Amino acid sequence: xxxxxxxxxxxxxxAAPDLAACRASLRTGSLSFAAAARLLPARVRDPAIALYAFxxxxxxxxxxxxxxxxxxxxxxxxLDRAYAGRPFPAPADRALAATLTHFAIPPAxxxxxxxxxxxxxxxxxxxxxxxxxxxxxxxxxxVGMMMALVMGARTPMALARAADLGVAMQFSNIARDIAxxxxxxxxxxxxxxxxEANIELARPPELWLADRDTxxxxxxxxxxxxxxxxxxxxxADSGIALLPRLCRPGIRAARLLYAEIGHEVTRRGAxxxxxxxxxxxxxxxxxxxxxxxxxxxxxDAADPLRAARFLPAARFLIDAVTATTIGPSMxxxxxxxxxxxxxxxxxxxxxxxxxxxxxxxxxxxxGVA
Numbered sequence: 093x094x095x096x097x098x099x100x101x102x103x104x105x106x107a108a109p110d111l112a113a114c115r116a117s118l119r120t121g122s123l124s125f126a127a128a129a130r131l132l133p134a135r136v137r138d139p140a141i142a143l144y145a146f147x148x149x150x151x152x153x154x155x156x157x158x159x160x161x162x163x164x165x166x167x168x169x170x171l172d173r174a175y176a177g178r179p180f181p182a183p184a185d186r187a188l189a190a191t192l193t194h195f196a197i198p199p200a201x202x203x204x205x206x207x208x209x210x211x212x213x214x215x216x217x218x219x220x221x222x223x224x225x226x227x228x229x230x231x232x233x234x235v236g237m238m239m240a241l242v243m244g245a246r247t248p249m250a251l252a253r254a255a256d257l258g259v260a261m262q263f264s265n266i267a268r269d270i271a272x273x274x275x276x277x278x279x280x281x282x283x284x285x286x287x288e289a290n291i292e293l294a295r296p297p298e299l300w301l302a303d304r305d306t307x308x309x310x311x312x313x314x315x316x317x318x319x320x321x322x323x324x325x326x327x328a329d330s331g332i333a334l335l336p337r338l339c340r341p342g343i344r345a346a347r348l349l350y351a352e353i354g355h356e357v358t359r360r361g362a363x364x365x366x367x368x369x370x371x372x373x374x375x376x377x378x379x380x381x382x383x384x385x386x387x388x389x390x391x392d393a394a395d396p397l398r399a400a401r402f403l404p405a406a407r408f409l410i411d412a413v414t415a416t417t418i419g420p421s422m423x424x425x426x427x428x429x430x431x432x433x434x435x436x437x438x439x440x441x442x443x444x445x446x447x448x449x450x451x452x453x454x455x456x457x458x459g460v461a
Contacts, residue, residue: 103135104142104194106187111138113183114145131342139195139242142187146202147235149184150209160213164206171202195241200412204234219283221320222405225259227280229405232262237409243339251410252402253331257343259403260324261350267314267321267357268369274298285313301366311362318354325351327401349376 106114118141132140153163170180174189191197208230218224236258237251245254266273266280273280274297286293289309291300300306325347332340332347349371356369402410 104139104190106138106142106190110183110187111141114141114187117145117148117184131345133338136243136339136342139187139191140239142184142191143235143238143242145184146188147205150206154209154213164210164213167206167209168203171199171206175199191242196416197238197241198412198416200409201234201238201241204230204409208234215278217279217283218281221282221285224280224282225403226405228259228262228266229255229403229409232258232265233403233406234258234409236261237406237413239343240335241413243335245335246413247334248402248410248414250331250334251413252406253328253334255403255406255409256324256331257328257347259405260321260328261346263317263321263324264350264354264357267318268353270310270314271301271366272368274300281310281313281317285316286310289313304362307365308362311365314365315358318358321354322351352376 130137150167153167154160170185173179174185174192177189177193179185179189188202192202208227211227211230216227218227233255236254236256240246240250240254245251270281277297279286279297283293289312291306291309291313300310328347332343335343352371352375353369356371356375357364360369
């Protein structure tokens with residue numbers, strides 16, 4: 093059997109209309125994820141999109157406001173039906189059910205995601221970095237591990253590094269969304285750190301940014317969180333070497349793009365906390381080209397930081413995977429040449445820019461903007 097036919101034979105059976113619907117949710121979501129996902133082989137990209145679609149569906153159900161307890165109960169029921177082989181009659185549910193079964197993803201991982209969303213619905217705040225990490229592990233580390241399983245990486249070390257990457261990305265998102273969360277009364281930064289910075293927790297969070305001294309102190313706390321994220325990104329780099337070669341460029345791209353969010357927050361400083369940090373397409377392209385051209389990190393067994401350590405919050409998820417029957421492995425395939433990767437990414441961002449410019453022009457013609 094040819095390598096192409098072998099890959100097709102081992103691909104997850106997601107119905108074409110369901111996959112198309114999941115892709116549509118991707119197009120209205122994160123452009124960074126879209127760019128990174130396009131660098132993945134189709135066998136990984138399609139189930140990754142299915143996972144993303146369900147994560148979006150779950151997140152949107154909670155964020156709609158009102159009836160959050162009911163929304164969570166419904167999401168858990170839909171997850172149970174997916175595992176039972178009787179998915180709810182919706183594209184994202186059918187695609188999720190096929191993905192969960194094909195890659196032997198244990199229930200603990202998507203259940204952890206829903207638990208993290210439940211904490212959001214409660215408006216929970218986090219006293220320490222460890223408590224915040226437990227939250228980030230549920231809403232993002234679990235997703236990183238599911239992605240690793242889709243790629244065929246099931247060793248504890250690979251899963252630990254995938255968890256590191258997911259948590260780091262969530263910390264970057266928290267730093268980016270400080271103002272938006274504050275206006276909604278949400279605070280994710282460790283309460284302990286805020287007190288150490290002399291920030292008055294009794295004051296409404298939306299007032300913190302209006303006070304120059306408090307905003308400066310808040311920027312210091314954000315910087316502290318981003319420093320932790322940066323360490324996790326560096327540790328996750330060595331885990332990329334544990335993935336199949338064809339998968340590494342896409343995951344490396346995602347890592348670079350999310351880390352750049354934090355770098356942009358840092359560049360803006362206290363004065364920029366009032367608005368959401370956005371990385372320009374030109375900057376994204378530069379980061380991707382530089383990152384994809386760099387020599388990938390490798391595992392050094394003598395380096396305990398990279399090779400052995402793991403976040404304690406990841407233990408229960410890693411244990412759940414190791415106790416699960418191993419699913420199909422990723423077939424070997426030659427990686428896309430580096431030059432082709434860089435050129436392809438450049439073309440992708442050019443197409444994205446053209447699409448948005450065309451959309452803006454249409455809005456102007458229609459009198460929308």
